[in-house]
Amino acid sequence: MKLLEERIVKDGKILPGDILKIDSFLNHQIDVKLMEEIGEEFYRLFKDKEPDKILTIESSGIAIAMMTSRNFGYIPVVFAKKTVAANMAAGAYEAKEHSYTRNIEYTVQVSREYLHEGDRVLIIDDFLANGEAMHALIRICDQAGAKVVGCGSVVCKTYQPGEQRIKDLGYDVEVLARVKAMTDDGQIEFE
Amino acid sequence: MKLLEERIVKDGKILPGDILKIDSFLNHQIDVKLMEEIGEEFYRLFKDKEPDKILTIESSGIAIAMMTSRNFGYIPVVFAKKTVAANMAAGAYEAKEHSYTRNIEYTVQVSREYLHEGDRVLIIDDFLANGEAMHALIRICDQAGAKVVGCGSVVCKTYQPGEQRIKDLGYDVEVLARVKAMTDDGQIEFE
Secondary structure (H helix, E strand, O other), X not given: OXXXXXXXXXXXXXXXXXXXXXXXXXXXXXXXHHHHHHHHHHHHHHHHHOOOEEEEEOOOHHHHHHHHHHHOOOOOEEEEEOOOOOOOOOOOXXXXXXXXXXXXXXEEEEOHHXXXXXXXXXXXXXXXXXXXXXXXXXXXXXXXXXXXXXEEEEEXXXXXXXXXXXXXXXXXXXXXXXXXXXXXXXXXXXX | OHHHHHHHHHHOEEEOOOEEEOXXXXXXXXXXXXXXXXXXXXXXXXXXXXXXEEEEEOOOHHHHHHHHHHHOOOOOEEEEEOOOOOOXXXXXXXXXXXXXXXXXXXXXXXXXXXXXXXXXXXXXXXXXXXXXXXXXXXXXHHXXXXXXXXXXXXXXXXXXXXXXXXXXXXXXXXXXXXXEEEOOOOOEEEO
């Protein structure tokens, strides 16, 4: 997605530890118009899959999932939670996720009330690095008997294993900006 | 907001500990169309305040803030974070918030890059109970020298102190559904 790549080049920052920081428009401050355009692009890529639910993970996936849903006729968005909430129903679907950025393990949860057998789920997230978060969401869909019809990520780094890992499981993965290399002098190259 | 009150009566659940659970359309699963209508209502209530930024807090505020922004010509949404992220810039604005639901203390953070002196900030959140989260967001705006032009909450319980606490500080508070009472047999009454 050309517009997104240009924005990453313009506003993205490379931090030590191979971190691509794009929180001026995606992860902390949000460019709402850009999210609409991202939502339209995901619709174009996945419309033939006919999802009837979007599953994402808090927090950064929510804005993207909201704007994607509008294009699919306002299908429900469900966001997985990363901590045990006091008011979550007992008996949630759960999967572990290791965050390499923060070096901690999360329990990812979705209430059994909001994911069912036969649901056609489009999984949407912001970053696909090692594929931990997306894989946790897939396992949660498996537990529910829901069908994952597609996996969309806004950004991935093609030299990290996440994208291939999810494709190797047999899923249709679409990424809007595929970072091939980030250099020490701040250059970002796309595939 | 009539439509919202009807939805709370239809789908809200009262849990022990005076908890109103509306996560079938707001806090876990999201009704995207309803969020659009909530965004239009916040626009109607705050359009004269001419905000140029929306500040909310992860995770449940994000969906509401996104849909509110669209009505204000796509002004940026900034969501405050509740934990210290490894890739957050050093020197963020910070405020403490005590969560009564979970009985823990959060540090609420906003990067100095995304809140500035002179910004006209509309604060949006899902629940206004004791006002802890909203008060933390106000203090963060104070630190930045930003002007809080309004505070919007989707739901409050009028018998909890949050709404009055924020009004007593001199802020314009608007709430879309004001719960007056919740009874043991599951009835919800609005003001």
